[in-house]
Each structure stands twice: as C-alpha cells, then as structure tokens.
Amino acid sequence: MNEKLKRITHYRLFLPLICLALVLLVNMIKTPTFFHLSIKNGVLYGYTVDVVNRASELVILAVGMTLVVASSAGTDISVGAVMAVAGAVCCYILSGGAVSVNEYHAPWILGLLAALVAGTVCGAWNGFLVSRMKIQPMVATLILFTAGRGIAQLITKGQITYIRVESFKLLGANIPGIPLPTPIFIAIIVVLITSIVLKKTALGLYIEAVGINPTASRNVGIKSKQIIFFTYTFCGLLAGIAGMIATSRIYSADANNIGLNMELDAILAVALGGNSLGGGKFSISGSVIGAYTIQALTTTLYAMGVSADQIPVYKAIVVVIIVTLQSEEFNRYMRKFSARFAARKAEVAK
C-alpha cells in the first residue's frame, strides 16, 4: 500500500495535476456555474472554454521556456517584450504605418511571417549572448526585456495601431463554423509538433544532456552551444506566435500591454509542471498542465473580484512556495526533521 502511494506521489506529473485539481475544486465550490457550457450561434461558451482559450499564449510560451530552462538552467525573461515586438512588426506591415486601417496594406501572410521572423531574430540574439558570449541567461535576456517594449513603441511610433479587418481577428477569435476559439488549436498544434520532434529525434535527449552537464555532453560529441542557441531561437519563435495571437485578440498592437507579466507566468508554468529550474530533465506535458493551472487560477481570482493589479501578489506567493518545495536544502531540512520525528516516535513506542 505504502509502496503504491509512494509510486503515485513520485509520478512526475503528480504535483501539477494536484494543483490543477485543487484550483478546479475551489471553483466548483465557489462558482457552481464554472463547468456550465452553452452554445450560442454555433460557438461554445463557458468558464472552462474561456480558461483553455486564454491559456493558449501561455501554453505556447511555456513550451519554449521549458526547453530554455532545460538546456541552459536559466530563464528567458524577454518573452513578454518579444511578443510586443512581434505584434508591433506585424501591425506596422499590415497597416503601412497608419494608426488605424480598415483594409490590409500588405498581404496578411506577409505580416504573419514578419512577426515570426522578428520573434526568431530576438530569440537568436538571446541565444547568441547566452551560448557564444557565455552570459548568464537572465541577464542576457534582461537586455531585450528592457529594450523590447521601447523597440515596439519605436515601430508603432508610440501609438496603438489598429487593424480593423475581420480576417485579422480570426487568429484570436473563432473561425466561422468551428465551435472552439482558434488559439486553442494553435496551442495544441504547437505542443504536438514540439513533442513529436523531441520524441522522434534525439533532440530531446541532447537538450537534457546539455542541461545536466554541458562540458560532458560536449565531450561525447554534442554541440552544446548550438543546442542552447537553438532552444533560445525556438523560444523566440514561439513568443512570436504567441504575440500574433495576442495581437489578433485585440486587433491592435499595444506595445505597453501585449504580453505584460507573461514572463513570470511562463516561468511559473514551467516550475509548476514539476520541471527543475536548474536544467536537465524536462516534461513538456507538465509545463502545459502548469500553464492551464495558472490560467485557471487567474480566472478564479478574477471571478473572486481581485483586480488585475493585485493578482501578481498571489502568483508571487505561489512561486515562492513551489521553488521552496523544490529546493534541495529545504528537502534536506525536511528529511532531517522527519527522521528526528520518527526516532522520537520509536522511543515513545518502546
């Protein structure tokens, strides 16, 4: 019995699943309408759909962040700013520099590609600093974290660029005839492609190897630098995709607010997913569950009447608790404590 329990609690996705269940349980008691679904005009509505829909950007970012954390034991804190840059680039190309347009100035696909390229370039810059220049990941990404929104404002000339075209909104809303919002499908596609590539090729193994010991993996012939560079570039690309979704949702490029505070959420999702922030072994599915948990938490807090400004407090507390539970020192204290407790118990029994 004890063995079985141990196996369950030591299952990798145990912690994230418990967290998700906890949040959902609170919702079930607090807001009974949480699991209600209704169909209006052929579109599904409900809290759960909303959570899954709103979490899409976070899921995409969390996938990229997981790989970055796994390969370099550091985090990319520029993802939010990169989202803003990608959105700004896309809107600039589609609007041709005007503040608000009712039709495209350039084909939509061009705007999309430009946004993805912008994200990839930002990611490559981070990757270059981390892998070639050997700068601590967080400090290297700090540069874009600061400059990113400035660059985005520079592109949009400090204004919010609106694209008032119906087809532009499709990426962030519903495609006619499909009951679920598009972002959900994009998130699923990103997760599927990434996991298949990581599972079917040796890439996943390489990333873990580099994360555990870069020197040793270099000695066995893995190109550590290139792997790290790749994960950052990929993270940038995913941030570009997430930025496109966020831009499409509000059909405008708002340099100050797109992806605001997303970096903490993405890091939180990775940590919550049972991944060590110290690099090495990773689980994409854990991070994805983590991302949905966070969005469920955010929606719950909103439903309870907490304002957007105050939410970071609760998230910060959750982060501190999770990283404390993960920390080796803390576990050592706990082991010592429980050993002492067991010894005392045995003494009493005598």
Added chain:
Amino acid sequence: MKLRRKKAFNETTFLLTITITLFFAMYIAGMIVFKNNGFARLQVFLNLFISNASLIVIAAGMTVVMITGGIDISVGSFVAMSCMMLAHMMERSGYGAIHSVLIVLLTGIVFGFVQGYLVSYLKIQPFIVTLAGMFFARGMTAIISQDMISIKNPMFLSWATHKIYLPFGGYTNRKGVLVIPYIYPTVIIALIALVVIWALLRYTKFGRRIYAIGGSETSALLMGLNVRRTRLFAYILDGFLCAIGGILFCLNTCSGFVEQAKGLEMEAIAGAVIGGTLLTGGVGNVFGSLFGVLIKGTIETFITFQGTLSSWWTRITIAALLAFFIILQSLLASSKLKKRR
C-alpha cells in the same frame, strides 16, 4: 617593471576607466552640442544628482548584491511600494512623517531578510526569488491603494522642497536675476550613503567577506567564512538601501501610485554593470555604479535638451550600452581564461 604595470591595470580599473571616460566624453559632447541651451551650467550638472538621488542609493545596494554573485530585480517594485506606503500612511492613516519613514526602513530590512533567507539558506536562484519579490511588491502596491495618492504632509514636503544653495557658481540670467545653483537634501543623503557603503566594502571585515564569497564561494567556505550569513546580510543591506532609495524617490515625486518606478531595477542593474561590476561576482565598486547612473542621467538630459526624441529612446540607449558592457565583460573574462591556460 612592465609586469607590474600590467598588474595595476587589471580588468576592474579597465572597465571603470572606460565608464568614467565615457561619462566625461558624453558630458563634454553635450556641452558642445547644446552650447546655446545652457548645458554647461552647474545647475544642469547638479540636476543629474537631484533627479537620480534615489537611483544612486539603489544602484549601490545592487552593487553589493551583485558582488556576492546575486542580483535583485525587485528594487523598482519595492520603491513603488515604499512610496505608496509613505503616501498611504501619511495621508490616509494619520501617521507622522518620521514614523512613516521608520516603518518603511523596517519594511526594507524585512523584505531584504526574506529574500536573503530564500537565496542564501534555501539556495534558490536569486533571480527567481527577486522576480517573485518584484511581482509581490508591485501587487502589494495595488492592494494598498489603486489610485494615486499625493502627499500633503507639511513636514514631509518641507524636507522635499528645502533647497540648499551652493556658495559658488552663481550667474545672472537673461533677465538679470542672480541664479544660485542649489541641491536638495536627497542628494546629500545619497552621497553620504554612497560613501558609507564604499567604506563598508573596503575597510570592514563584512565588506571583504562579500568580495570573498563573490570571488569564489568554495574558497571562502574553505577559509572558514560563514558564506550563508554574509550573503543574508548582503541582501538585508540591499533591502535597507532600497528603502532609503524609495524614500528619496518619494521625496522627489511626493506621491504614490501603482505604475511608479517601473523599470527602475533595470536602470540600477545597468548602472552597476556599466560601472564595472562583474555579473559573475567578486568585482565591483560603488563609485563605478555612481558613474553608471550619471551616464544614464546624461542620456536623459540629452533627450530633454534635444526635445524631439521620445522617452523610450532612453531605454533603448541604456539597453544598448548594457549590451555593449556585458559583451565587453564576457570578452575580458574569456581572454583571461585563455591567458591562464
């Protein structure tokens, strides 16, 4: 002889020299470009200190933490929180100015202690801990009050607006009125704090320990230093300096609101890095950070004098300078490694 000269000109002094040269070069360039707008006046130079007094103190705290090999990105949010606390306590809860200031200083110490404990005793990455601290402090600011509170406490305002005139450097302006350059008490507090921290780092056991654990934690441990406690104290000192910085910031703005001091952590880190503090720890000097902050101030002054550039250029320029200095540091470090081999 040649060898000795090389030794004296090590990487610390090299980075510091670049920074100081850059600052003077920029300032002189400004004097030439904006000659007709009065860039060369003493007051413009003093304004650099007046508007950056809080940042000078915060950058000093950041330097201390960075010398231990850590980082603190919660400072901007903490400044916002302390401004809001001061404003709320004085305007809504009826505390006196002195009490409010003392409570904020105490909060700084507690905040530093919690972060320091998590970093040093539980060995969690400083970045993660202070990232959480950053969001916590910003969220707390919103919980205290979501709307802007202006401070009208007469005692606090008298501190904020007390001009100290300098005995020299006066000039008559176009209208024929004698203008005497002045500073605010905040500048004096900031400079005193800076000198105290400099002396602390240079002449006390605690200061030398901070350099030792930043240089090599293992050797410091083998030398018998209490690494954890030293690191904890470094964070407490940083929290205390942040609280001072927050109060100085509040003396400058006399208000508290949620979005205040956004991105200040970045400016403090940039100031320290530009001033020659190594991100890897063990090397750094608070006076270097002072020059780093002054460079940022000069860029801002440029943008104000120029008049047509937008404010986000400051952030972009700072980020570019930061990138330049970080890459320079990394190149220096790698060349040093090669030499050792």
